Amino acid sequence: MELKIAFxxxxxxxxxDLVIYETSRYIVEDILKKNNVEDYEIVPVDIGSFRSRNxxxxxxxLRRVMAGGLRRTVRNRLxxxxxxxxxxxxxxxxxxxxxxxxxxxxxxKPKLEGADIIIxxxxxxxxxxxxxxxxxxxxxxxxxxxxxxxxxxxxxxIEGYDEMNLECQILKKAVNRAxxxxxxxxxxxxxxxxxxxxxPEIVVRGVCDPAFWTAETYQIRKSSVxxxxxxxxxxxxxxxxxxxxxxxxxALGEVYYEVIVKLSDAGYSVELFSNGVDKDTVFIDWLLExxxxxxxxxxxxxxNPVSTREFVELLAGYDRFMAVRLHSAIVGTVLGVPNVxxxxxxxxxxxGEQIGLRQNFITKEKFTSEEIFQRLCQAKPYxxxxxxxMSVYQNLEDQMKKxxxxxxxxxx
Numbered sequence: 001m002e003l004k005i006a007f008x009x010x011x012x013x014x015x016x017d018l019v020i021y022e023t024s025r026y027i028v029e030d031i032l033k034k035n036n037v038e039d040y041e042i043v044p045v046d047i048g049s050f051r052s053r054n055x056x057x058x059x060x061x062l063r064r065v066m067a068g069g070l071r072r073t074v075r076n077r078l079x080x081x082x083x084x085x086x087x088x089x090x091x092x093x094x095x096x097x098x099x100x101x102x103x104x105x106x107x108x109k110p111k112l113e114g115a116d117i118i119i120x121x122x123x124x125x126x127x128x129x130x131x132x133x134x135x136x137x138x139x140x141x142x143x144x145x146x147x148x149x150x151x152x153x154x155x156x157x158i159e160g161y162d163e164m165n166l167e168c169q170i171l172k173k174a175v176n177r178a179x180x181x182x183x184x185x186x187x188x189x190x191x192x193x194x195x196x197x198x199x200p201e202i203v204v205r206g207v208c209d210p211a212f213w214t215a216e217t218y219q220i221r222k223s224s225v226x227x228x229x230x231x232x233x234x235x236x237x238x239x240x241x242x243x244x245x246x247x248x249x250x251a252l253g254e255v256y257y258e259v260i261v262k263l264s265d266a267g268y269s270v271e272l273f274s275n276g277v278d279k280d281t282v283f284i285d286w287l288l289e290x291x292x293x294x295x296x297x298x299x300x301x302x303x304n305p306v307s308t309r310e311f312v313e314l315l316a317g318y319d320r321f322m323a324v325r326l327h328s329a330i331v332g333t334v335l336g337v338p339n340v341x342x343x344x345x346x347x348x349x350x351x352g353e354q355i356g357l358r359q360n361f362i363t364k365e366k367f368t369s370e371e372i373f374q375r376l377c378q379a380k381p382y383x384x385x386x387x388x389x390m391s392v393y394q395n396l397e398d399q400m401k402k403x404x405x406x407x408x409x410x411x412x
Contacts, residue, residue: 003032003040003404006115006149008140010048010123015276015311016211016327017048017123022308023210024121024154026217031397035405045111047104047136087166095135104136112143117150117404122186122210122392124157124347126171126196130242134171144179150403151180155207155392157347158188161195172196182399184392187350203399207392208354211330212384218309222336222381223317230268230376231303231314231321232256233328234287236279240344245364247344249286257291258369259322259376264298266377273303273314275325320379322372326351333357334389338379342367355382 005028009021025042032040095101112118118140125133144151153175162168175183176199185192189206197204215221240247260270272287274280281304287294294300305311315321315331320338323329326348332339333355340360341348352361360379362372400406 001039003037004115005040005042005404006045006112006118007042008045008047008118008120008136011046012048013277014325014327015305015308016325016331018308019211019214019311019327019331020122020155020209023213023217024119027210027213027393027396028119028121028400030216031393031400032405034397035401037405043111043115045108047108047133047140088170091166091170092135092138095132098132100132101135104139109139109143112140112149115149117152117400118144119152119396120154120156122155122157124159126153126156126175126185126192127159128162128165128167128171129160134167134174138170138174141174141177141179145177149179151177152396152399152403153180153183154396155184155186155210156192158185158191158196159345159347161191172198176202181403182395184395186392187347187354203395205391205395207395208388209327209330209351210392211327212334212389212392214312214331214334218312220309220312220316220335225317227317227319228268229271229318230263231271231273231318232259233322233324234272234274234280234283235324235342235344236277236283240364243345244343247364247367249283252367253283253287253290255367255369255372256287257294259372260294260298260300262369262373263376268319269299269301271301271303271318273305273321275328276305276311277325280325320376322376333382334384336381336384338376338381340372340375340379342372354388355385357382 007021007025007028010017012018021044028042125137128134141151160168175196178199178201180199180202182203182205183192183197184205184207186207186209189204193204237247237249237252263270272284274284284302288300288302303314305314312331312335315328315337316335318332318337321328321332323332323339323341324344326345329339329341329348330351340362341352343349343361343363348361349358352358360375362375
């Protein structure tokens with residue numbers, strides 16, 4: 001009988017999230033091959049809802065306003081404190097009217113039917129203050145619970161916990177259902193273990209990000225050619241304030257400009273690049289408009305990759321680079337390309353600590369062109385910790401053996 005694996009992933013424009021999906025899938029397929037499983041089907045199930053922007057699922061302006069007002073009411077702490085269960089039910093009802101849910105329920109959720117196991121491949125899904133992944137986790141684990149399907153939460157990013165936040169508590173309930181057999185994190189193990197997971201039957205582990213398997217997945221290594229090209233990653237400036245601290249776009253643009261000048265004077269060619277996110281590339285357009293001599297005098301180039309392979313090849317070709325998006329840093333690091341990062345999210349700092357390169361992650365008080373230039377020039381390539389790299393593979397293999405490819409199959 002064919003083994004059906006429902007594989008949860010994000011179909012989004014951020015190529016870093018797609019690298020997570022493809023490296024996670026590579027790991028799963030390698031585990032199956034290693035254990036002589038040939039008759040299987042991996043069914044990708046999108047919870048990124050990128051495609052839900054289709055006009056078919058659009059809401060009228062009036063419905064958006066009404067839903068927004070109702071959402072603010074049930075999120076009110078006084079209302080939530082007095083009527084927590086009613087608030088949660090109302091919040092879910094509101095979500096059921098949204099385009100992402102409508103798209104998911106019509107196009108993606110049916111793919112879960114008949115699954116032998118559901119795997120969340122990785123990514124920053126255990127979060128509640130941005131995006132709506134907690135609703136998807138709640139819906140999927142509720143579905144799995146009713147159909148006795150084991151769920152594995154692999155290499156999740158953990159972003160905050162709040163006992164008084166209703167969305168957080170919806171998320172907590174979702175990840176503690178009996179169908180959830182395994183929960184691992186790429187970053188905040190203490191928060192996952194001490195705040196989220198209460199079910200003692202769930203195996204909890206700390207592992208590396210699946211993107212540590214980038215080289216094997218894409219068969220790409222760092223270029224051996226001395227390119228003398230440095231990449232400068234970009235991101236929308238408002239994201240700094242949404243997670244850690246506000247950053248002035250004009251001031252940040254001036255820092256970029258000065259870094260480019262310093263690099264050019266040091267003999268490097270410079271390229272501005274994105275992870276494929278349209279809102280990030282707006283910063284590139286603005287910067288080139290503010291400083292027209294970047295192209296004319298300093299020959300700055302621009303790269304906006306449109307596929308994961310193009311993205312990985314881009315990073316592999318740099319002599320070194322400055323990252324802002326986490327998976328620019330992770331992919332470049334595991335390929336052996338020296339890099340530093342501008343920090344906007346705690347997950348970046350945790351990654352730096354885990355690989356022993358905390359000094360390469362620069363926080364706001366050090367956002368100066370001289371600091372960035374010096375750290376970028378001094379950055380050394382990462383030496384792969386093979387035991388750490390194997391953590392995401394071995395722990396997932398143990399759970400797959402237990403639930404779908406060993407004696408434990410259908411034991412739920």
